[in-house]
Amino acid sequence: MHRRFVIRFFSILNQCPSVRLVSSSPQKLEQAIRAEVEAKNYVKIPDLFSVELSKSQNSNPFSFLSSFPQNLQVQIVDEMLQSFIPIRPRYKPQLAYSYLLSYTLQSSHPLPLALAVLQRTLRSGCLPIPQTQLLLSSAWLDRRCxxxxxxxxxxxxxxIGYHPDCGTCNYLLSSLCAVDQLVEAVNVLKGIGGAGCIPDSTSYGILIGAMCKVRRTADAQDLMKQMVVKYGLTPDHGTVVKVLAALRANKEIWKAVEIIEFLEIEGNSVGFESYELAIEGCLETREYVLAGKxxxxxxxRGFIPYIKARQKIIDGLASIDEWKIACAVRQRFATLKS
Structure with a gap:
């Protein structure tokens, strides 16, 4: 019984070249993929990849596509992407997407085909490898030149049958920010509306975060006001914290308080951490009256500062003879049973 099972098992393997080639050489992988492409059996391509083989893969298994005319390359890639859509689990073609995206971005005509591959990659729930950001930003800047x-x-x-969407544009924004192309990222943010992509809170969050990282606080503030006033978007907690932390680091604490007031006036809630950052900044710059405010x-808003910050506020107000404000603040803390 055992012998018959083994014979049957190897018989099945011999009928399935994709299974045999999973652990094969990079050259044979490329040959296998080309055979499936020529037979239009695209759905079998994800089964040809293995994580182990991909780690030792120096060449791109889709490089044979360069021998085809550009219009045929586009057709093949499109048919491949469409065939991957019904595959479950959706992340199964992840390695195929990764190599395909790398190939298209390094080809002689990367755009718009690479954007289509990127879109399908993101919609499948897969994240491109980090090197993709460098390749994408380079291809984008070359075209913009x-x-x-x-x-x-x-x-x-x-x-080529695809439509730009916010997810693809946001990845482009993050790629440009990753290579410090902030001016171009701003241009992209301004221009994507013309392609029917309305920026969302993630779009602004990416760019605001990048501005805060290099302490371009004026630009970060302008972007935050733009997203709230122009588009009616709500900045998430992390984005607000980044702006306030950058302003605190620059000792622009009055502007930090202005941002909090602006968000509240516009109906956006401000979290505890944001308030705490503003108070700590006030105390560091000895703006005790502002800290009390x-x-x-x-x-x-139902929040109360940490006990150490509360004590510093009271002591600071007392040190500058602002007893009336100190008493009012202490009474408020007492009312909240602090």
Whole structure:
């Protein structure tokens, strides 16, 4: 019985070249993929990859596509992407997406085909490898050097049957920010609307975070006000914290308090951590009256500063003879049974 099972098992393996080639050489992998492409059996391609083989893969197994005319390459890649959509689990083609994206970005005509591959990758729930950001930003900047507008480059996706979306644009934004191309990232943010992609809170969060990282606080503030006023978007807690932390680091504590007031006036809630950052900044710059004002506003939202910060506020106000304010703040803390 055991012998018959073994014979049957190896018989099945021999009928399934994809299984045998999983642990094969990189050259044989490329040959196998090419055979499936020529037979239009694209759905079998994800089964040809293995994590072990990918780690030792120096060449791209899709490099044979370069021998085909550009229009045929586009057709093949499109058919491949469409065939991957019904595959379950959705992340199964992850390695195939990764190599395909790397190939298209390094080809002689990377855009808009690479954007289509990127879109399908993201929609499958897969994240591109980190090197993708460098390749994408390089391909994008090369195209922009030819004086093409942001909207026109993105709308080129329609010529191959795809439509730009916010997820693809956000990844482009993060790629440009990752290589310190902040000016171009701002241009992309301004231009994606022309391609039918309305920026969302993630779009602004990516760029605001990048501005805060290099302490370009004025730009970060302008972007935050723009997203709230122009688009009615709500910045998430992390984005607000980044802006306030950058302002605190720059000792621009009055502007930090202005941001909090602006968000509250516009109907956006401000979290405990944001208030605490503002209070700590006030105390560091000895703006004790301002610290008291922030603390009072904080308590109105149901928050109360940490005990050490509360004591520093009272002591600081007393040190500058602001007894009336100190008493009012202490009374507020007492009312909250602190």
């Amino acid at each position: 030819l004086s093409h507008s942001v909207a026109n480059i993105l709308l080129e996706m329609q010529s 922030v603390a009072m506003g904080m308590t109105e």
